[in-house]
Amino acid sequence: MTAVPLVDLTPWYEGSPAGRRQVATDVDRALCEVGFLLVTGHPVGAALRDRLRAEVRPFFALPPTEKAELACFPGGRGWVPPGAAATASDGSTVPPDLRESFTFGPEQVPPAVLGTSEEEWFGPNSWPASTPGLPAAATAFSDCCARLADDLLRVCALALDLDDDYFAGRCAGGTWSVDLTWYPARSAVGPVLPGQLRRGPHTDVGTLTVLDREPGSGGLQVRTLDGEWVDAPYVPGALTVNAGDLLARWTGDRWRSTPHRVLPPPVEVPTEELLSLVFAQVADPLAVVGTLPTAAAGPTRYVPVTAGQFLRGRMDSITVG
Helix, strand or coil, X not given: CCCCCEEECHHHHHCCHXXXXXXXXXXXXXXXXXXXXXXXXXXXXXXXXXXXXXHHHHHHXXXXXXXXHHECCCCCCEEECCCCECCCCCCCCCCCCCCEEEEECCCCCCHHHCCCHHHHHCCCCCCCCCCCCHHXXXXXXXXXXXXXXXXXXXXXXXXXXXXXXXXXHHCCCCCEEEEEEEECCHHHHCCCCCCCCXXXXXXXXXXXXXXXXXXXXXXXXXXXXXXXXXXXXXXXXXXXXXXXXXXXXXXXXXXXCCCEEECCCCCCCCCCCEEEEEEEECCCCCCEECCCCXXXXXXXXXXXXXXXXXXXXXXXXXXXX
């Protein structure tokens, strides 16, 4: 793997069987070989993304004392302050990431999980009073990304010759999260510790991640099979999509959950700050992730587990005390 492939989704939405099969083949190849792809021809418009960035940037510009009332730990709802997250997929101690984020997620609890421990994945969001337009912009973005993620899961089902709603039907309960991640400029963060990054090497935990990036020198890198870090290409208007650990487990690792990272703020561009919009699709917490009823995925070494059990086991690894 030397590059993240670009896949045009237009033939999928045009609806011809041959066009849809070709899109599914291209997505399957990308997830097998790289675990990442860029998609164009998607329904998440530029105006929607620009509006959300315009609404949330003033929040990140506030003094930390004003943001502190919304502070939460990674995985919560609200402001995750700088220094609250350190990412190390192997369990080692690493310097805290040079980022902060605002997170939100679904509030309505599906009937199937009412009264169970899985209610913890749902709850009220905490919105800053200083940015009254943020909730509407954020909701419009998450709604559109949820529809795109549903479409991509149907692409994935076709790629493995599964029923159309095999994945989508098990991700229909509104279990998702959005992380609006701000990477401050070097001029703002000051000295950078040895090995400190904007986002340390990690894999995503869910099914699919849909990412809208801004171009920059301190940007996204993906690790190849031979351990080399390569820059993920930036294509204006394209979204970056990658498989998470849950989807890799579901497919017996046919599809890769690829380690990736975000470089430190560049010395040569001391004023560069980036704002990423990250939509993470997760399976319904009671959905059983086990052996797929298709030969295309191949055998799996994993025992069946519910999505909620799997995610709960992963959340503590990114939190700094």
